[in-house]
Amino acid sequence: EGIQVGRKNSWTTGVNVSLPxxxxxxxKNIQISQVDIELAMEEARSSKINLRNQVKKAFFSLLLAKDSYEVFKETYRTDSINLDDIKNKFKQGIVPEYDVITADVRLKSIIPNILQADNMKKIAELQLKMLMGIDSEVPMTVSGALSDYEESMFQQLIPADTSMVENSDLKQFDLxxxxxxxxxxxxxxxxAPTLTSSFNYMYMSQNNDFRFRDYRWDPYSVVGVTLSIPLFNGGQRxxxxxxxxxxxxxLQEQRKDLERSLKLSLKNNIDLIHKNIEQIVATQSSVEQARKGYEITRKRYETGLGTIVDVNAAALAMTSAELQYRNAIYDYLAAKADLEKVLGYEL
Structure with a gap:
């Protein structure tokens, strides 16, 4: 018969600690994780800048549609008064029927413009609500007009620093x-080689039964240092x-292309701002002259020195000047919003 050696059951427990x-x-992985955090924060800032740009332009579009609607409504009101006046003069035999027909056609031709402007106002309002996260059924009241920005427009100067150090696209690319x-x-x-330390503290026991309280536990510990040197892995590294x-x-070449594109966009926006300021000054003068010309033409018509065609032409010129003036202000505000987006901060 053989001799039985050892025990039927072997139990081991302990702690294994490894420290690089x-x-x-x-x-280096920790440094990369830090860059990932900074990149995520910059992407969030970029989203905020883009949303702010879209909300501003949507708001200015709503003001433009609202102002255009008011211009056409005022034109319709003025032409309605003129038509009533011409009808009274026709009944008195002062003006021919041609003047009544012409004034009536002129009045009815404004109605499609009013409807179109009202539709554009509703579309602009829906777009603004969408960007702001407001339900389309919630009523919205917009106060102010584009002309309210005229005074502040001449007080704000283009910044001397156009280095785009705050531009979010460049910051993201740098990260x-x-x-x-x-x-x-x-x-x-x-x-490079790696060096790690390890520590093991273990308890071991061997028995033939399961009476744990009677077990004898033998402790032992091991402390070691491991040096790993990479030698060859087929050229993968x-x-x-x-x-x-x-x-x-x-990435370096792509950044150069992005910087050139942003500089071009920056220059275009600055040029647009200067051009729009000049256009606003010119159209403002045109509005004053058109109003004055309309009043003179009205007086000439009332005294019999002018025709209804002259009155209609003067009214059309006045309406066109009013719309051009408001469009010029909108173009300035839109270009300024785009400039702020490129610079990365509000002016």
């Missing part, structure tokens, strides 16, 4: 380049470094 001492790739640079450094660190290097170069 020198692991360069781990440090992506920084991340790519750290990823490139991480690939190079794959060639080398090609990973090359791939990261190429990606880093591509």
């Amino acid at each position: 001492l020198v692991v360069p790739s781990l440090w 992506q380049s920084n991340k790519a640079q750290k990823a490139y450094e991480l690939q190079k660190l794959q060639f 080398y090609y990973n470094v090359k791939q990261s290097q190429i990606q880093l170069w591509q």
